[in-house]
Amino acid sequence: MTLLSLKNISRRFDSTPAVADVSVDVERGEFFGLLGPSGCGKTTTLRMIAGLETPDSGTIEFDSNDITNLSPERRGFGMVFQNYALFPHLNVFENVAFGLRARHKPRAQITQQVTSALELVQLPNYEKRRVDELSGGQQQRVAIARAIAIEPALLLFDEPLSNLDVTLREETRGELRELVNRLGLTAVYVTHDQEEAFALCDRISVMMSGRILQTGKPRELYEHPVQLSVARFLGRNNLIRVVRLSSSKSAVGEFKTLEGDHKLHLPIRNDDLAPMNKPCFLAIRPEHLLITRTNVRSENVLPARVREFNFAGATTSIKLDANGLQLESLVLEPDSLAIGDSCFVTLPPERLLLLNE
Amino acid sequence: MSYNTSSRLSFTRSPRLFLFLITGVVLLYGVIYPNLEVVVTSLQRDHQWTLANYREALSQSAVLESVLTSLGVSTLTVLFCALVGIPLAFLFERYSFPARRLFAVLAALPLVLPPLVGTVAFIFLCGESGILSRLVQSALRLETPPWSLRGWTALLLFHTYTMYPFFYVLTGAGLRRIDAGLAEAGRSLGAGSVQVLFRVVLPQLTPSIVAAGLLTFMTSMASFSAPLLFGGSVRVLTLEIFTARQRGDLELALTETVILAAFSLGALIFFQRYEGTRRFAAAAMKGTGRRLKPITSGKARAAAVVCGVLFATLLVLPVATLILVSFAQDGRWTTQTLPPAYTLANYARILTEKDASEVFVNSLSMSAIAALAALLWSFCVATLARGKGSRVWKRLLSLLVLVPWALPGTVVAVALAEAYGKPSPLLRSYVLIGTFWILPVVYFLRFMPLVVRAVQASMEQLDPALEEAAGSLGARWWRRFRRVTLPLVWPGAAAGTLLAFVIALGEYVASVLLFVPSNRPVSIAIASELRDFNLGAAAAYGVVLMGIIAVSMIVAARFERWRS
Incomplete structure (x- = not known):
């Protein structure tokens, strides 16, 4: 069943088109990838899903509701940013609790949900730590914990692993996939790394110059690229x-x-x-x-x-x-x-x- | 990958409208209307449009001469300040030697010295009957003082002393921004150190140096206290405006005001253009920090320290003199080199006499009102400037905000007096001039750009993803502001507010044109004590003022450290 649907969305920045006529359907429970070289418009697409940018044209539907013009704070999507965007003045607990406090949850529930989110990302007992004391990998986990603590209707990832070194990246990749599976979440994942996209995603859209060239399962894309540029880009x-x-x-x-x-x-x-x-x-x-x-x-x-x-x-x-x-x-x-x-x-x-x- | 876009993290509609309204009203009342009024009035005579005022003003040799003098003084000031400030910045940013940090802090000292207090200190130190000249006179057994502190030399000496920190601070900041790897790359490509300096380092510093030059130029054009007290026959434009007003020749004063404002605004527009290009230095920021080169040879080390001590003495001497004189018994100090008798009476008088102590209450309260208002307003402006909107619009906004800061205090005062000294279309029958509120308003206008700058700078350092993250976690604008933006911007904003407060405390130029008995500030008290030859009391006022400023600056430095 389709959960998220982008219909012919376009976005220009100062007359240069960043995203041109992109249409994508994401199924419920799917781990969906947006793959492409840097500058191809994949991040802009993700930001439009998050509500951080507005499309110039086209509509975005979520659960059959038009959310094109809904502000990000009303969408209830969790997002993991490339540089994590942890609040430097708040400790780990407060970072993870941020979205719950914004929802005015009772205190006991906040404590409980933060604790379980931190356990899920394997950072138990890190509540009181300052975020700048953490390693890159740990910061990454806090960012994920913060996004899943609000029980998001959709989880968005903007190249979350690109700041980690190779071994850590592969390790975290596996954990991430397992975590999203276990929570039964739907995720949209942006990356320029083909191997990462293949390992994580159920389906992938390959983007180039603001357009989607091909959408399919990793194997399909690899074995049957429909365009020369896809064949050139993938492997x-x-x-x-x-x-x-x-x-x-x-x-x-x-x-x-x-x-x-x-x-x-x-x-x-x-x-x-x-x-x-x-x-x-x-x-x-x-x-x-x-x-x-x-x-x-x-x-x-x-x-x-x-x-x-x-x-x-x-x-x-x-x-x-x-x-x-x-x-x-x-x-x-x-x-x-x-x-x-x-x-x-x-x-x-x-x-x-x-x-x- | 980052896009240079204003994200659409939305306000609900009403607060944004509210911010627009506040910003618009302040700019209209404080910047646009008064200055327009001045220009319009200078172009009219008996309600007829005419250039007669300008023709007359420019046909007077005194006016022409004062324009040329102002330009000449300012150009020479820029030159001398560059000669002192730039090498100093290189010395402190590139080499390490004992007590470097102390000297580096001291070097910025004249920035926070109120111009009037500095002027008074200079007179006590090297004036005709100042300590230095008495020293020389008695040593050489001269009949008359060896020099008089008047004219070009005195003016340029004082300007260099008070304004070289612009070059020192901005060049230093520029040097810190330059990626050390670039110089190393230059060396590895075979360029010698001189070549690296001229082909790699200086081109990147150009924006900083040009900005410093323009700042110095504007400040020097606006300089008033120094020409007033020891300019002698050097008649600059600010002084001409002041005397024209005192004579009651309002039309001439207005016309001269427009001429002066034109130069300052010209400099401002250049300044803004160079500010923009400063970014390229910041863009190359990913890289290695530069290690300070230690001065290892014993002789060079000693020379550096001696130079440092000498330089520090030069910087501190006027202030030390002021403190010394503040303890002198008035009337007893006649021909001796140093005051012969010391007393606490000066302090006792200014702190206990009701008339005398009231000026502190006035200055403190008016500066505090102005600084706090500036802080609140700065958040409005910075938020608007960060939100969506066309680039042209934002440029206009930041230009308008900077205008009162670029305009000489004399111009701001004259414009307000002209616009609000009579019933106006904006205030109806309410006349602002002559009330207590005129000075807080002037202080606000003159120094709010500093706060806006500080708040904007802090906000620019804020990663936009933080606010976006807060938004995606469900926080509305007020929660985002209170829980994310404010805590992170606060230290910088507080430091900027304190700076505005401190500078407003010693404001003299505009105050002297607009004060009334109910809001007499400290600076006016100092000037009038000086006129009555109560040197000790004048100095004591100055010392107390510097004390308050010093405490505020220490607090501000705490805030700055907190931020990093």
């Missing part, structure tokens, strides 16, 4: 410039690469994607390339030369040169290949994705 991709040779009627498309002059074949799912003789792109993930020493008899095998090795622990990236066409392959074992070696690289047809510019 590594070999993007091969090609021209279609076969007629648009045939079910198997034949393509010629602009670099290296190779012929590639793949099954065509949607004909109008690639008209004949018009340049387009074929995308294939580095982990889907197969490297062999000898020529295997199958489709899309290109002779290549090893150009570069990049050892990265669990995987190794191998850069290949196939007659001028630069390809990257990701393998677990580099198979005793050396720089300068000749080899064959296979591009499995079912892994190739046809994309337009």
Whole structure:
């Protein structure tokens, strides 16, 4: 069931559009991500959901009520800010109790709710501490406790983990997901970190230049990006410039690469994607390339030369040169290949994705 | 990622309207109407529009000369102050040596010395019959005093003494803002230290230095007590306005007022433009703090300390003289170098005689009223300036707020006298001039910009996300203000209010034009004691005033420390 619904919202700052015609539906109980490079409008979108900005056009509905012009203090959404925005003059208890006091809750209830919120974020007995005595990770937890203490109808996160170091970030990520699950909350999470979004979110909207390019489950986005820019942004991709040779009627498309002059074949799912003789792109993930020493008899095998090795622990990236066409392959074992070696690289047809510019 | 937008954390409609109303009324009554009235009157004669007043004023050689003199004095003042203040700022911000902090605090001392008190102290110290000249006279067995404290030299000496802190304080602040990493980057790219100074450090300091120069220029144009007491034949514009009014030549006074105001406002507009560009220095703030370079060589260390002591003595000497003279028996000090006999009678008189002690009550209460009103009003202005609204509108608001501060005290007083000395369309039959309230109003107008600045600066340091967080947690505007904004802004606001209070305590320039028997302030009492040659009593007033100021400043410093 749809809980939050953005309908064609737009926002400009001094004539530069920050968010353009964005529509999103968030289901109840969903952990929803807004993913995009910095400056893509994801934070502005989140701030409009929070009520901290007003859209120039479009509507925001929550639980079937129009909240577009409702002020933030009346929305009852919890928000975790990028820099946490803890009140420096208040101690941990008072920070977490802030929203409850604003709701004029009885004292006993406040104490009880603050205590349990702090327990949830694993900071029991930190009530009396000053916030500037806490480490970054602890401040982060206080910010989360403060947001969940008000039992928010919706929880908003603005890159909450970006100020933490890598190990802490991954640890907190897991806890955060578990916490939101346990409380049965609906969350909207803004990040520029693809890995973080994939790990946390049930569904993700990829944003670029103020627009949503694609919305879907992490796996869908990764395996079937519908646009070149999504393919480019999410993970590594070999993007091969090609021209279609076969007629648009045939079910198997034949393509010629602009670099290296190779012929590639793949099954065509949607004909109008690639008209004949018009340049387009074929995308294939580095982990889907197969490297062999000898020529295997199958489709899309290109002779290549090893150009570069990049050892990265669990995987190794191998850069290949196939007659001028630069390809990257990701393998677990580099198979005793050396720089300068000749080899064959296979591009499995079912892994190739046809994309337009 | 942060967006430079005013968030839409809303007020409920009514308080915002209320703030608008208060701000608008104060600006209309205090700034727009009186100054407009002056300009309009100066452009009229017998209710006819004419430039006759200006033609006449500018055809008088005395007026022309006073304009040129004012400009000349101010330009030279800026030059001398820069020569003293900038090197001093480098010394204190870049090097460490024994007692650096003490000297650094002392260096800002003249900023809080009321101009009139400073002037009086200067006369006692280096006037014709001052302690220094008597010392030289008796040492060299001269017939006559070795110098007279009159004219250009005296004026420039005094101006440099009282105004170099603008350069010292602003350059120091600028130096602190500069990312030390930039200078290091410059060095690593092969620039020598001189090259780094001129190509990296000074360009970033330019806004601070220009701002200091404009401030000094404005203050010097407005200077009144010093030219009055030892300007001698140097006739500056403020003095001309004062004497024209005393003569009863109101039209000339008004015309001269407009001329003076034009220069000050010109400087203000430049000042505002440079204020804006100061941001680029602050933008590069993420970086390493600079470590003070210790002066290690023994000789250099000794030289630095000797210089420091010498400099501190120079700074403290006028004040020390004032204290000494305040204990002198009036009438007994004739030809001796130092007063021969000491007494507490001066203090006893000013603190017990009803007429004499009343001026303290007057000054304290009027300054307190003005400062508190300024504090309340500043929150209105700062909140409006922070909220949504077009940039043009906000610029206009901050310009209007700064106008009474940029205008010389003489101009503010003349404008108020002109606007409210007779029944006016704004106040109907109520005549403000001649009542007790005129001085609190003048003090408020002249010094509220300081408070507005302090409150605005504190609010700018406030992370907007804090208020947004409070909003998202369900707090309405009043709770957000009371529980988040106020506690965080309070120390800075209180320090600014105390500063305004302290400066109002010693106000003389506008008071002398507007006071009435029921609100005689301390400064007027000092001037009249001086006129009657009760030097001891004048000094005693000055010392008590400085005492109150010192206590207030210590409290203000506490607030400042609290903030950080």
